[in-house]
Amino acid sequence: MSLTHLQRLEAESIHIMREVVSEAEKPVMLYSIGKDSAVMLHLAKKAFYPSPPPFPLLHVDTTWKFKDMYALRERSAEDAGMELLVHQNPEAAEMGINPFDHGPLHTDMWKTQGLKQALDKYGFDAAFGGARRDEEKSRAKERIFSFRTASHGWDPKSQRPELWNLYNAKKKKGESIRVFPLSNWTELDIWQYIHLENIEIVPLYYSAKRPTFEYEGGLFMADDIERLEKVMGKSPEITERSIRFRTLGCFPLTGAVESEAATLPEIIQEMLLTTTSERQGRVIDKDSGDASMEKKKQEGYF
Amino acid sequence: MTDPIYKTDALIAEDIDAYLEKHQHKTMLRFITCGSVDDGKSTLIGRLLYDSKMIFEDQLEALSNDSKKVGTQGQEIDFALLVDGLAAEREQGITIDVAYRFFSTENRKFIVADCPGHEQYTRNMVTGASTADLACILIDARKGVLVQTKRHSFLCHQLGIKNLVLAVNKMDLIDYDQQKYDAIIADYKEFAESIGIESFTAIPISGLAGDNITSRSEKTAWYDGPTLMEHLEAVEVRSDANLGKPFRMPVQWVNRPNLDFRGFSGLIATGSVKPGDKVRSLPSGKTSTVKSIVTMDGDLDEAIAGQSVTVTLEDEIDCSRGDVLAAADSPPEVADQFESTIVWMDEEPLVVGRAYWMKLGTQMVSVTVAEPKYEINVNTMEHLAAKTLELNSIGVSEITTDKQIVFDPYGENRALGGFILIDKITNRTVGAGMLHFSLRRAQNVHWQAVDITRDDHAAMKNQRPRVLWFTGLSGSGKSTIANEVEKKLAIMNRHTFLLDGDNVRHGLNKDLGFTESDRIENIRRIGEVAKLMTDAGLIVLTAFISPFRADRQLVRDMMGEGEFIEIHVDTPLEVAEARDVKGLYKKARAGELKNFTGIDSPYEEPEEPEIRVNTVAMSPEEAADYIIKQILPLK
Numbered sequence: 001m002s003l004t005h006l007q008r009l010e011a012e013s014i015h016i017m018r019e020v021v022s023e024a025e026k027p028v029m030l031y032s033i034g035k036d037s038a039v040m041l042h043l044a045k046k047a048f049y050p051s052p053p054p055f056p057l058l059h060v061d062t063t064w065k066f067k068d069m070y071a072l073r074e075r076s077a078e079d080a081g082m083e084l085l086v087h088q089n090p091e092a093a094e095m096g097i098n099p100f101d102h103g104p105l106h107t108d109m110w111k112t113q114g115l116k117q118a119l120d121k122y123g124f125d126a127a128f129g130g131a132r133r134d135e136e137k138s139r140a141k142e143r144i145f146s147f148r149t150a151s152h153g154w155d156p157k158s159q160r161p162e163l164w165n166l167y168n169a170k171k172k173k174g175e176s177i178r179v180f181p182l183s184n185w186t187e188l189d190i191w192q193y194i195h196l197e198n199i200e201i202v203p204l205y206y207s208a209k210r211p212t213f214e215y216e217g218g219l220f221m222a223d224d225i226e227r228l229e230k231v232m233g234k235s236p237e238i239t240e241r242s243i244r245f246r247t248l249g250c251f252p253l254t255g256a257v258e259s260e261a262a263t264l265p266e267i268i269q270e271m272l273l274t275t276t277s278e279r280q281g282r283v284i285d286k287d288s289g290d291a292s293m294e295k296k297k298q299e300g301y302f
Numbered sequence: 303m304t305d306p307i308y309k310t311d312a313l314i315a316e317d318i319d320a321y322l323e324k325h326q327h328k329t330m331l332r333f334i335t336c337g338s339v340d341d342g343k344s345t346l347i348g349r350l351l352y353d354s355k356m357i358f359e360d361q362l363e364a365l366s367n368d369s370k371k372v373g374t375q376g377q378e379i380d381f382a383l384l385v386d387g388l389a390a391e392r393e394q395g396i397t398i399d400v401a402y403r404f405f406s407t408e409n410r411k412f413i414v415a416d417c418p419g420h421e422q423y424t425r426n427m428v429t430g431a432s433t434a435d436l437a438c439i440l441i442d443a444r445k446g447v448l449v450q451t452k453r454h455s456f457l458c459h460q461l462g463i464k465n466l467v468l469a470v471n472k473m474d475l476i477d478y479d480q481q482k483y484d485a486i487i488a489d490y491k492e493f494a495e496s497i498g499i500e501s502f503t504a505i506p507i508s509g510l511a512g513d514n515i516t517s518r519s520e521k522t523a524w525y526d527g528p529t530l531m532e533h534l535e536a537v538e539v540r541s542d543a544n545l546g547k548p549f550r551m552p553v554q555w556v557n558r559p560n561l562d563f564r565g566f567s568g569l570i571a572t573g574s575v576k577p578g579d580k581v582r583s584l585p586s587g588k589t590s591t592v593k594s595i596v597t598m599d600g601d602l603d604e605a606i607a608g609q610s611v612t613v614t615l616e617d618e619i620d621c622s623r624g625d626v627l628a629a630a631d632s633p634p635e636v637a638d639q640f641e642s643t644i645v646w647m648d649e650e651p652l653v654v655g656r657a658y659w660m661k662l663g664t665q666m667v668s669v670t671v672a673e674p675k676y677e678i679n680v681n682t683m684e685h686l687a688a689k690t691l692e693l694n695s696i697g698v699s700e701i702t703t704d705k706q707i708v709f710d711p712y713g714e715n716r717a718l719g720g721f722i723l724i725d726k727i728t729n730r731t732v733g734a735g736m737l738h739f740s741l742r743r744a745q746n747v748h749w750q751a752v753d754i755t756r757d758d759h760a761a762m763k764n765q766r767p768r769v770l771w772f773t774g775l776s777g778s779g780k781s782t783i784a785n786e787v788e789k790k791l792a793i794m795n796r797h798t799f800l801l802d803g804d805n806v807r808h809g810l811n812k813d814l815g816f817t818e819s820d821r822i823e824n825i826r827r828i829g830e831v832a833k834l835m836t837d838a839g840l841i842v843l844t845a846f847i848s849p850f851r852a853d854r855q856l857v858r859d860m861m862g863e864g865e866f867i868e869i870h871v872d873t874p875l876e877v878a879e880a881r882d883v884k885g886l887y888k889k890a891r892a893g894e895l896k897n898f899t900g901i902d903s904p905y906e907e908p909e910e911p912e913i914r915v916n917t918v919a920m921s922p923e924e925a926a927d928y929i930i931k932q933i934l935p936l937k
Contacts, residue, residue: 002542003608005330005411014610015569018554022623022664047567047610049598051559133402140401140416159399160731161425161647163432164720165569166661170729184413186404196326269318 023169024126036130052081062110064250087118150174336454337440346509436465466502544607549573552663565612571717580630637740646691648732655822657856659724712736759839767836774871777878786926829857
């Protein structure tokens with residue numbers, strides 16, 4: 001009897017979560033409603049069964065998520081028996097920050113600043129995130145326990161060496177750690193696991209006929225036409241297309257792909273045969289060239 | 303030359319369900335690649351990623367552009383650019399670090415720990431090797447076995463990696479010459495045997511040309527072994543090797559959803575477990591029987607090494623985080639003194655005698671490290687005399703924990719033999735180590751059970767024993783105030799004893815000087831004496847400068863909860879210096895006295911002392927009254 005790679009990844013993630021619950025004072029799980037979050041939540045349920053996961057879920061909301069995402073958010077928290085905390089940056093709301101007029105500021109205000117506000121507000125000292133090392137160059141050397149200063153900064157020079165499966169969660173008051181239990185999973189692992197474990201994900205990952213519009217060379221979904229018209233100042237030209245999403249963020253920031261993949265095996269098939277990497281659909285990595293993600297991390301983005 | 307087998311899989315397009323079914327049964331292998339940029343390591347990893355279709359078109363397009371711009375291979379693709387974020391890292395001043403990369407084939411998923419560069423070498427290699435099942439050591443065929451080849455092999459061997467691959471790279475540059483290859487292998491074999499490496503697998507390759515990576519090269523017809531990929535796919539994974547060993551599960555978390563359920567959650571380190579198995583909880587030694595193995599997918603009939611589970615027992619035995627559940631008939635050892643190999647990873651060198659946190663499995667204890675028996679030169683394997691361990695050095699030392707811990711020798715079980723050291727003040731991970739064996743002293747010296755207990759002693763004296771630890775600058779008034787407090791306690795009929803710095807140095811500690819480790823040993827001995835006196839029921843007062851937080855913490859950790867009362871005698875340096883009762887500041891200022899606290903040696907103020915007295919605002923008498931008020935009631 002030999003464990004499969006998915007069994008080993010599962011056991012490793014569960015081990016990480018239990019270490020955090022044992023050594024941190026007030027952990028929280030960041031929940032973005034995407035497929036990685038879905039897997040992370042599923043693993044948390046497994047790690048503490050028959051107890052419910054002993055921490056709340058936190059969604060740092062930009063108010064620009066797809067409607068389908070909000071619906072799944074409520075249902076998932078309830079199913080898991082976990083408290084759901086939703087934080088929306090009040091300053092961003094007041095200033096009417098949106099992805100069309102404000103570009104990178106939208107991500108900074110709603111996500112980066114919003115996350116810092118929420119962590120400070122509740123006093124969380126450890127936060128689980130669903131990032132993976134295969135996503136992007138600067139993530140490849142990220143620790144599983146990533147240490148943050150009291151101002152949430154990420155100092156790449158002061159990251160602690162991680163040996164065996166011994167994690168150092170010691171910290172001073174005000175400091176915190178971000179923990180990435182999915183570090184060693186790849187995109188294919190995530191999809192295979194969702195398939196194998198029957199994990200519910202946002203329907204937008206599956207192909208369907210949806211209203212779309214083109215914007216700056218990308219293909220987008222018109223999820224809330226009224227709101228779109230308001231911020232764009234005009235009506236985008238809507239066309240019905242068979243599309244799906246490979247990654248989910250704010251609806252105007254996440255590009256759709258034309259696809260017929262309507263089941264998980266078909267999605268995996270498409271992914272394996274496709275020739276562009278996952279993050280390509282997201283505008284975020286292109287903000288300021290190659291080091292964009294690294295810079296965001298230093299500023300406190302997940 | 304790209305082998306199509308790993309690039310596309312016809313099954314994906316034809317029958318995705320069959321493909322998925324097949325890929326669900328993949329195993330996982332972790333390995334480390336050792337070699338410098340010149341050895342072609344990045345090219346090799348880039349090649350493995352490329353050949354197993356881990357590179358998407360957009361990345362490939364960027365790569366192709368970069369190759370033409372900055373690559374070293376003309377119009378060809380420069381695979382090294384795929385993994386080398388290094389130039390950029392250097393420019394940004396980021397520590398050169400272990401990076402993890404992923405690829406998979408039909409049978410296996412691979413996690414590669416890529417440890418670049420020369421800087422921080424030992425630290426990075428040891429980190430990468432700690433989780434590896436296999437090490438791939440690269441040799442440049444033109445250069446043969448070099449000092450660095452030996453260093454890589456030695457470190458991998460120290461970390462217990464049994465599967466060593468010697469990848470003799472750049473065979474294309476020596477015209478695939480068998481004789482030269484054989485000479486390199488013979489050379490390496492001699493070295494390997496000298497350091498105790500029992501076996502290794504040598505493969506002639508070219509990362510650049512793709513020879514013997516995923517497909518057999520026609521140019522090395524004389525070679526009949528596996529390709530690198532064939533070997534990586536076939537080699538035994540360590541977690542499988544752990545299966546044949548006795549059951550061990552460090553308890554991470556006690557699962558108590560309600561009064562009727564009490565489960566012990568953990569990752570099984572070695573062996574397997576079934577309901578009905580007899581298990582022993584260590585260090586208590588209590589035994590019970592496994593009732594069930596609980597998971598969200600239903601109870602299991604058996605769980606094996608590498609699985610995270612929750613175990614329930616038939617009996618209510620005392621067991622919590624840090625304890626280890628083990629096979630009842632072959633439990634691990636319990637001890638508090640060990641011989642260990644330590645790798646130092648912090649800019650600040652090891653301080654002999656200082657208390658560090660030690661994390662081993664799920665156990666977190668306080669530990670002190672003795673002066674190294676020797677340091678090992680990682681290039682020549684020579685044993686060198688050493689007083690301490692500096693960044694990136696590796697040595698053998700005796701270590702002592704403040705309580706008994708459960709362990710297995712590292713060679714038998716990494717999970718119960720490998721540990722990290724954490725600085726108690728900075729919280730940084732400063733070192734890593736491997737336990738080899740417990741020392742006889744610990745095995746043969748047992749606590750003598752006595753009938754008159756420390757509680758009896760305390761009860762007879764009608765008081766709660768405590769240590770009032772006065773700390774502050776020289777001339778701050780520690781001894782004066784401690785003396786006042788003791789007089790007042792005597793009037794209240796309390797049994798006390800005052801340990802004074804100067805007095806102790808005349809007797810118990812007259813063999814100690816003023817170097818950093820002697821100062822730590824001075825404080826440690828005083829702590830031990832104070833502890834014995836509290837066992838005898840006394841209220842102990844100590845008056846020592848004790849300038850370092852870590853040392854005061856060491857004593858605090860020795861005492862029971864609430865028995866250590868840190869009193870900061872807070873006097874500004876100018877005031878203490880103006881008093882200069884013993885004329886020491888004058889000498890220090892004149893340079894006649896070295897390492898004088900406050901002048902050329904720091905005083906680390908207590909961050910959260912139990913009591914703080916300000917000697918500028920209070921007289922010694924007032925300070926003493928204030929302290930007494932704070933420690934009431936005395937019983």
